[in-house]
Amino acid sequence: MSDLVIYGSGGFAREVHQLVLDLVAEGAAWRVLGFLDDARERHGLEVHGLPVLGGWEWLRDHPGVAVAVGIGSPAARRHVVRRVLGLGPRAFPTLVHPRTWVGRGVTFGEGTVVCAGCLLTTDIAVGRHVILNLGCTVGHDAVIADFVTLAPSVNVSGGVTLQEGCDIGTGAAITPGVAVGPWTVVGAGAAVVRDLPANVTAVGVPARPIKHRPPGWQDREGEGESEGW
Numbered sequence: 001m002s003d004l005v006i007y008g009s010g011g012f013a014r015e016v017h018q019l020v021l022d023l024v025a026e027g028a029a030w031r032v033l034g035f036l037d038d039a040r041e042r043h044g045l046e047v048h049g050l051p052v053l054g055g056w057e058w059l060r061d062h063p064g065v066a067v068a069v070g071i072g073s074p075a076a077r078r079h080v081v082r083r084v085l086g087l088g089p090r091a092f093p094t095l096v097h098p099r100t101w102v103g104r105g106v107t108f109g110e111g112t113v114v115c116a117g118c119l120l121t122t123d124i125a126v127g128r129h130v131i132l133n134l135g136c137t138v139g140h141d142a143v144i145a146d147f148v149t150l151a152p153s154v155n156v157s158g159g160v161t162l163q164e165g166c167d168i169g170t171g172a173a174i175t176p177g178v179a180v181g182p183w184t185v186v187g188a189g190a191a192v193v194r195d196l197p198a199n200v201t202a203v204g205v206p207a208r209p210i211k212h213r214p215p216g217w218q219d220r221e222g223e224g225e226s227e228g229w
Helices: 010-027 058-060 074-085 217-225
Strands: 002-007 029-035 050-054 065-067 106-108 124-126 200-203 207-210
Touching: 002 010, 002 058, 002 207, 010 029, 029 065, 050 058, 058 074, 065 074
Parallel strands: 002 029, 002 065, 029 050, 106 124
Antiparallel strands: 200 207
């Protein structure tokens, strides 16, 4: 039995807890101790019957406890991972829901969370600390880089490349062979039919950039987003 805490205490953190419970029901040897949250007003509260144990400082005194990051924002998730690793080496388990269909040649990096109902066909590379939320599909030869988030029901076609930190909204579709640049946001329901550059927000059918951000924006926003998830 290995001890685990979930970083975050909001909606997605509760979904991660449910995912872990489903894995335990299938024989996984995890014991969830509680949740962590940088919002001090949440310390001592209960979530799903488990305590919010504290913030990142709690980990300093518990070096052997694994961490699952239940934060949807790619920027905030990367900020949390960097802060945790600043305390020393840490286990970030890869959590794949037992009701996910995974084909041959699919690889997952550490800390990645794959929720129920996802379908991944074959020869797919998924990086570290990625979130594939409920009911996503990923086609052959896709590459999903570190810290990408796919919201529920995103459809990623074959040969797609999603670079670091992409945030793909609910129900978006990425057509075959398209590349999306790092730290780009794609709005809910968008259809991405051509390559998108880095650091933009794109919406619509077809998706078009409507906002451009300066390089490094994710470092500033990530620090401010890591509370209360």
